[in-house]
Amino acid sequence: MKIVDLKVTPVAFPDPPLRNSTGVHEPYALRTIVQVYTDDGLVGLGETYGGSVMASQIEGARPAILGEDPYGLERLRLKVGSPRTFGAIEVACLDIIGKATGRPLCDILGGRVRDAVPYSAYLFYKYADEDGKGEVGSAEQMVEQARDFVRNYGFKTLKIKGGVLPPEEEVETFRALREAFGDGYQIRIDPNAIWSVETSIRVIRKIRDCDPEYVEDPTWGIAGMALVRRSVDVPLSTNMCVTDFDHIPESVRAGAVDVILSDHHFWGGMVATKHLAAICASFKLGLSMHSNSHLGISMAAMTHLASSIPNMLYACDTHYPWAEEDLIDGGKLTFNDGCMRVPDGPGLGVRLDEDKLQEFADNFRLRKQLTRDDISEMKKRDPNWLPFRPRW
Amino acid sequence: MKIVDLKVTPVAFPDPPLRNSTGVHEPYALRTIVQVYTDDGLVGLGETYGGSVMASQIEGARPAILGEDPYGLERLRLKVGSPRTFGAIEVACLDIIGKATGRPLCDILGGRVRDAVPYSAYLFYKYADEDGKGEVGSAEQMVEQARDFVRNYGFKTLKIKGGVLPPEEEVETFRALREAFGDGYQIRIDPNAIWSVETSIRVIRKIRDCDPEYVEDPTWGIAGMALVRRSVDVPLSTNMCVTDFDHIPESVRAGAVDVILSDHHFWGGMVATKHLAAICASFKLGLSMHSNSHLGISMAAMTHLASSIPNMLYACDTHYPWAEEDLIDGGKLTFNDGCMRVPDGPGLGVRLDEDKLQEFADNFRLRKQLTRDDISEMKKRDPNWLPFRPRW
Numbered sequence: 098m099k100i101v102d103l104k105v106t107p108v109a110f111p112d113p114p115l116r117n118s119t120g121v122h123e124p125y126a127l128r129t130i131v132q133v134y135t136d137d138g139l140v141g142l143g144e145t146y147g148g149s150v151m152a153s154q155i156e157g158a159r160p161a162i163l164g165e166d167p168y169g170l171e172r173l174r175l176k177v178g179s180p181r182t183f184g185a186i187e188v189a190c191l192d193i194i195g196k197a198t199g200r201p202l203c204d205i206l207g208g209r210v211r212d213a214v215p216y217s218a219y220l221f222y223k224y225a226d227e228d229g230k231g232e233v234g235s236a237e238q239m240v241e242q243a244r245d246f247v248r249n250y251g252f253k254t255l256k257i258k259g260g261v262l263p264p265e266e267e268v269e270t271f272r273a274l275r276e277a278f279g280d281g282y283q284i285r286i287d288p289n290a291i292w293s294v295e296t297s298i299r300v301i302r303k304i305r306d307c308d309p310e311y312v313e314d315p316t317w318g319i320a321g322m323a324l325v326r327r328s329v330d331v332p333l334s335t336n337m338c339v340t341d342f343d344h345i346p347e348s349v350r351a352g353a354v355d356v357i358l359s360d361h362h363f364w365g366g367m368v369a370t371k372h373l374a375a376i377c378a379s380f381k382l383g384l385s386m387h388s389n390s391h392l393g394i395s396m397a398a399m400t401h402l403a404s405s406i407p408n409m410l411y412a413c414d415t416h417y418p419w420a421e422e423d424l425i426d427g428g429k430l431t432f433n434d435g436c437m438r439v440p441d442g443p444g445l446g447v448r449l450d451e452d453k454l455q456e457f458a459d460n461f462r463l464r465k466q467l468t469r470d471d472i473s474e475m476k477k478r479d480p481n482w483l484p485f486r487p488r489w
Numbered sequence: 490m491k492i493v494d495l496k497v498t499p500v501a502f503p504d505p506p507l508r509n510s511t512g513v514h515e516p517y518a519l520r521t522i523v524q525v526y527t528d529d530g531l532v533g534l535g536e537t538y539g540g541s542v543m544a545s546q547i548e549g550a551r552p553a554i555l556g557e558d559p560y561g562l563e564r565l566r567l568k569v570g571s572p573r574t575f576g577a578i579e580v581a582c583l584d585i586i587g588k589a590t591g592r593p594l595c596d597i598l599g600g601r602v603r604d605a606v607p608y609s610a611y612l613f614y615k616y617a618d619e620d621g622k623g624e625v626g627s628a629e630q631m632v633e634q635a636r637d638f639v640r641n642y643g644f645k646t647l648k649i650k651g652g653v654l655p656p657e658e659e660v661e662t663f664r665a666l667r668e669a670f671g672d673g674y675q676i677r678i679d680p681n682a683i684w685s686v687e688t689s690i691r692v693i694r695k696i697r698d699c700d701p702e703y704v705e706d707p708t709w710g711i712a713g714m715a716l717v718r719r720s721v722d723v724p725l726s727t728n729m730c731v732t733d734f735d736h737i738p739e740s741v742r743a744g745a746v747d748v749i750l751s752d753h754h755f756w757g758g759m760v761a762t763k764h765l766a767a768i769c770a771s772f773k774l775g776l777s778m779h780s781n782s783h784l785g786i787s788m789a790a791m792t793h794l795a796s797s798i799p800n801m802l803y804a805c806d807t808h809y810p811w812a813e814e815d816l817i818d819g820g821k822l823t824f825n826d827g828c829m830r831v832p833d834g835p836g837l838g839v840r841l842d843e844d845k846l847q848e849f850a851d852n853f854r855l856r857k858q859l860t861r862d863d864i865s866e867m868k869k870r871d872p873n874w875l876p877f878r879p880r881w
Contacts, residue, residue: 166596166600168596168597168599169596169599169600169601170599170600171599171600171601171602171797171798171799172600172601172602174599174799175602175799197590198589198590200560204560204561205560207560207561207562207563207566207760208558208560208561208564209561209563209564210564210567342767342770342771343771345771345772346741346772346773349738349741371764372764372767372768375734375761375764375765375767376764376767376771378734379734379737379738380737380738381738405563406563407563407566407567
């Protein structure tokens, strides 16, 4: 079996004005859809980060992958190089292998240890949508948003995207959520490293009696995280200071984090994420999963992957509920009781809706952005905006 | 696809009186052959450590594996528990998957990055064989043995099984080998942790000008290895103090070893060995491969595995040349230019010779040993023998 073609389609889809420490989501979120074709007529799907730059990088891998066997993942990894580019292509190859063998993709990764993967409610402070509704800027409004997520999807874990309001206000939000949701719910917060070391310590001390599951990236860097961690008794997680296998030794040495957030899109694919899981098991680190705005191909990939990792004991993050539409056949995948069932195979178990792919590709062509830019979007609302880090 | 039967066959095959720090090899080496049967008529092969105890342990996994899907390796790993038992069963499952997909086993592990895997000449001090020939007890005799290995197999790496003679004599052997074999050859020595920390330091200083590739387990334990390592500038390797994922953090912390010797037979299988390789890559440790006396099923498995690990940059150890016969169809696999080509699939690419299996099983039944026992064998030659550690 040989790879004979690669199709890279940058797409864009409507996204609400969700706030974070850098600024605010643009009206359209960007993704890249990858289709890998084999000489026996199979097509594998992949999805990764968006924008023209990412699409070009993947397109640049064409000479490295044409003529290669989709089973030859170690060769492909060496030839492609960039973990992000390889990650997208690897998912497509694993989808092909699943289709070739008539197996769900998780079986190519060692099989599932759970039939349904728990996800978290990804809660955002946000501006009002275009229709003027839906602003979330207070603890009360965040509790309302959480109630909607829990009612609609059954999530048992709440994740606050913090780093937006002054820390005291976010502490209020955390408290309000804990008061509204009892012991049956886990709550985590992620201010995207916008707090200084000292602020992190003070904030975490204020929320520790609210039983945070973990605090994700309160501050910047392995050095900063280690300084915070030695002063608090709350587990810290990261998807910012440990984002590559080369970062792990220093993080372990420094005792910087308790939990690493995996993400097959930037850790170099699904098999690499399984390696990461083994490292976490060896070094007694927890393992969770990070998310960016994404569509159904990534959703399926994340679910297959998490289903096959025994030590994925945390609910995985996902932005998926924020996407109103999808480009997969049959529309959006659904959550039940806070979980997503592993899609039936073969492969990822999802197919492209070609009309929707066209529509989302048109969305992108109208805008043609190099990359995601939350800062410029925020400057439209506040011309003086600067993404301080730390801000507080 | 479901596992419907398991056949566990303890076998024994003639082995020369090879010496090591514990004693001497018994006249018959022990292995266990595993056959896993599926409901669609496929049979997967595995091979691991020998003796009645090991065979019973694998037999004990029967209820855990019957009815399971061979693709469900993560479930099986959890259910089987023991890494050694799972390792044997996992190879058989991967062999089944290879056969089911018509793929060589290495393709199930990410594909090969090399078509032929380099192995080392495993040199032993030894007593004379039954015909009175072949004693190796001096530097000169070891050089002769090495010449035979190089002539017959083309190996470019020489591994001395040390810990047998007083350290000064083994230093002489190392020197003689380096004088006989030039820069095109790598030389390593493994005294199986029989030297004290101080002796290790002194011995390594004496052989360092002979450019040892690495010294394997000069002394016992992570603590001991770390004490040696801080005093010498020669890389240390181990298959004794880091033999489990749980040992790695302390070894890293202590800076005890430079190279970990993998062995899918006790690290929990081939996929686990790929995880180990990823850990070594992450922590900048070297990766090599350990061997015990083994037959062709293990030989094929080791070769598929090493072919699929990019950072397996050392020649792998193997006892295979010491086995006069094999129980695989067509007889022993062959080395060319010091390498073994990856067997053509599907799966492991080897089949059992049922007559030989029967013969080797009869060998075992005549002796019925619980486990390998080099100490008792040595006591036949020296009733006062005690396997001191350290001895020097």
